[in-house]
Amino acid sequence: MKKLKEKLKKEKLAHSRHIHNLKRKKSTYKASKHTPILQQHSFVKQQNITKKLPTPQTFSLIYNIDETLLFFDDFIKYSKEVDMIFIDMSKTESMTTEVLLYLISLDKINDHNDIKVNIKIKTPNDKSSRLLMAQSGFSNYFRANAPVDLNHKDIFTIRDGITNEKFKIDDGETCGDAVDFVMDRLGLTKRTQALRDMYNALSEMMLNTQHHAYDEDAQFRNWYLFGIKNSSGVAFYFFDNGKGIIKTARATLLEKLGKALNISLAQESIIDAVLDENKYRSMTNKKGRSKGMPQINEFFSHKDIKLPIIITNKIQYLAKTQESKKTASNFKGALFVWMFTKEEDE
Amino acid sequence: MSNLRIKVADVFSPTVKGRYHPKDGNFTGERFRNEYLLPNFDKYDKIIIDLDDLYGCPSSFREEAFGGLARIKSPQEVINKLEFLCTDEPPLIDIIHNDIKNANE
Numbered sequence: 001m002k003k004l005k006e007k008l009k010k011e012k013l014a015h016s017r018h019i020h021n022l023k024r025k026k027s028t029y030k031a032s033k034h035t036p037i038l039q040q041h042s043f044v045k046q047q048n049i050t051k052k053l054p055t056p057q058t059f060s061l062i063y064n065i066d067e068t069l070l071f072f073d074d075f076i077k078y079s080k081e082v083d084m085i086f087i088d089m090s091k092t093e094s095m096t097t098e099v100l101l102y103l104i105s106l107d108k109i110n111d112h113n114d115i116k117v118n119i120k121i122k123t124p125n126d127k128s129s130r131l132l133m134a135q136s137g138f139s140n141y142f143r144a145n146a147p148v149d150l151n152h153k154d155i156f157t158i159r160d161g162i163t164n165e166k167f168k169i170d171d172g173e174t175c176g177d178a179v180d181f182v183m184d185r186l187g188l189t190k191r192t193q194a195l196r197d198m199y200n201a202l203s204e205m206m207l208n209t210q211h212h213a214y215d216e217d218a219q220f221r222n223w224y225l226f227g228i229k230n231s232s233g234v235a236f237y238f239f240d241n242g243k244g245i246i247k248t249a250r251a252t253l254l255e256k257l258g259k260a261l262n263i264s265l266a267q268e269s270i271i272d273a274v275l276d277e278n279k280y281r282s283m284t285n286k287k288g289r290s291k292g293m294p295q296i297n298e299f300f301s302h303k304d305i306k307l308p309i310i311i312t313n314k315i316q317y318l319a320k321t322q323e324s325k326k327t328a329s330n331f332k333g334a335l336f337v338w339m340f341t342k343e344e345d346e
Numbered sequence: 347m348s349n350l351r352i353k354v355a356d357v358f359s360p361t362v363k364g365r366y367h368p369k370d371g372n373f374t375g376e377r378f379r380n381e382y383l384l385p386n387f388d389k390y391d392k393i394i395i396d397l398d399d400l401y402g403c404p405s406s407f408r409e410e411a412f413g414g415l416a417r418i419k420s421p422q423e424v425i426n427k428l429e430f431l432c433t434d435e436p437p438l439i440d441i442i443h444n445d446i447k448n449a450n451e
Contacts, residue, residue, distance in 0.1 A: 170372045172361035176401045191401065196435060199402030203363040207370060207406055291405035 050084040059089065059129075060096040062309060062337060065316055069329035072102060079110050084118040092124040097136055098335050101158065101224040101239045104141045105333075108162070108222065109241065136226060156181045156227030156236075161209065175202040178227060178236065185229040186342045194302040198340065201299035202238065204292035205336060209240040233306065233341035241333035245293075246313040249274045267315045268324040275319070300338065308338040350390040352382055355399035362400060365410035375410025383415050387427060397432040408438075409445050416449035 053074055058064040078085055087103075089095075110117055121142065123130045133139070137157030159174050179191065179199050188195065202225070209223040223240040242248075246267045275297040300308035300319040308319040312334040316325045354362065358378055364370025367377040386393055397403060416424045424446050430439045 170359075170361065170363075172359065172363035172371055172373055172401075175363065176361040179401055191434065193435065196400075196402040199361075200404040203402070203404040204406065207364055207404075210364075210370060291409065295405050 048083040049081075050086055051078045051082045052086045052088055053078065054088045054090075055092045055095075055099075055124075057091055058094050059092045059099050059124075060094065061098050061102070061311055061316075061331065061335060062096050063094075065311065065325075065331075066328045068099060069327060069331055072106070073329055075103075075106060079106070079115050079117045082117060084120060087119065087121045089124040089129070090122050092129060093126050095124065095126070095129040095132065096237075097132060097226050097228065097235075098237045098239055098337060100133065100136060100138045101226060101237060102241070102333075102335075104138065104158070104160075105222060105224060105239065105241045107141065132228075136228070154185065154229035156225075156234075158224060158226045160225070161206065161221065161223045171206045172203060174225065175199050175206070178202060178225065181227055182234045182340050185234050186340065188342070192304070194299070194304040194340070197295070197299035197302060198236075201296040204295050205238050205240075208292055208334075209242060233339045235337070235339045238336040239333060244313040244330075244332060245274055245310070245334050246270050246315060267313060267326065268317075271310065271312070271315055271317050271324065272322065296336070304341055304343045306339040306341050308336070311335040311337075348390050349392045349394060350386050351394040351396060353396040353398070354378070355396075358382065360400050362407045363404055365406045365414075370406070373407075375407040375412075375414060378407070378411045379414050379418075383411065383428075384418070387415075387419065390427075392429055393427055394429045394431060397430060397438060398434050400434070403435070403438055403442075405445075408442055409449075412442050413445040413449035416446045421446050421449055 053071065055071055056064055056067040059068060059071070061068050075085065075087075107119060119142065123133060135152045135155050135157075137155075140158070156178060159177075161171065163169075164171055164174060176199065179195050182188070182195060182198065183191070206223055209221055221240075221242070223238065225236070225238050227234055227236045229235075249270050274293045276294060297319065299305065305320075310317040310319060311327075311331050313332075314327050314330055316327055318324070352358075358381075359373035362373045362375070362378070364374040365376055367374040367380075383393065412424065412428070415428075419427075425443065428446075430442055432438045
């Protein structure tokens, strides 16, 4: 009897240790997906196929675009082929937020296209990357088992167009919130010209998503915006995963200007042309158009704005110096990144 | 002589954006033109548009509101009728005048 009691005690202890160990495991994020009713029954349950995808050491479209795009190429490919993708971020030592925006958008597209792949994410060992994942609002999109502080004063949590539409929030309000965030975090007392131009640029980015970024019949149009204050200023990321600026503009240039005008249709030339009001007319064929992208370019030209970058299709474009780098893979969409600093250029 | 003064940030919104209503948002250029400019255009000798206290004035909004009005009336009529105030961003007035003059291009 005594032996039996001791055995039970040991088993109980082992069980509580097991539970404790489980709790101590690092948090994982899971995309919440509905399990089809039939699959809940064991006799029809199919074997789950899981693909493990490790993220690069530097997981960033800004600092490591080719390797990062290869990861996303794999993600898109395996989304259609397996039941679960296990994103292993344990080897990632640094990360920038736009990759999270891209991941959210790809998951939303999968949902929209009825691709039922579950996503499990092993968070990075790097503490600051883990914090960024938690505080950015990423977990609003992916169910997380860790408590999240979504009210961090230095974070402008992820906003997106579909959520605005759902909760009847005007996109203009979101642009205004972003401007207020910069003013507050940089201690600016009035709306400078750079801030006014940031409002204008943001609203044009959102409108481009609405009007140009997708095919006419596309049902799913979305943009994502995120901001974070760091020691240099306030960094903003705006992203849509439409066709990309080059693809949209190339069609227009071919249609409207033609090869006869001897205009180079290399991706670098196209992005230059799109940002210059005098070189490009939009495909709407309506009067008074083609002012949106030049307005974004005007915003990027302020002294307050550091390192503005546009990534679209196979181009990574540094707007300040007009330098472009060709990438190995196609980035489907358009990403705008900038850092708002406190320089007095008024 | 009768004048009408419209302060956009107060009577409409401080966060104006987009051309078409409701596709582009709640506070678009088309809505402002149809609700504030067109109904008053023939009623007043002068309409003074106060653009202060806006977060910004995106090209899509201003072109559709004022350029769009010039396409309905005529650029000269609109130039004669509308007067703009903007101490926050004085060059904006010239930009809007250009939108009106070039409305049919």
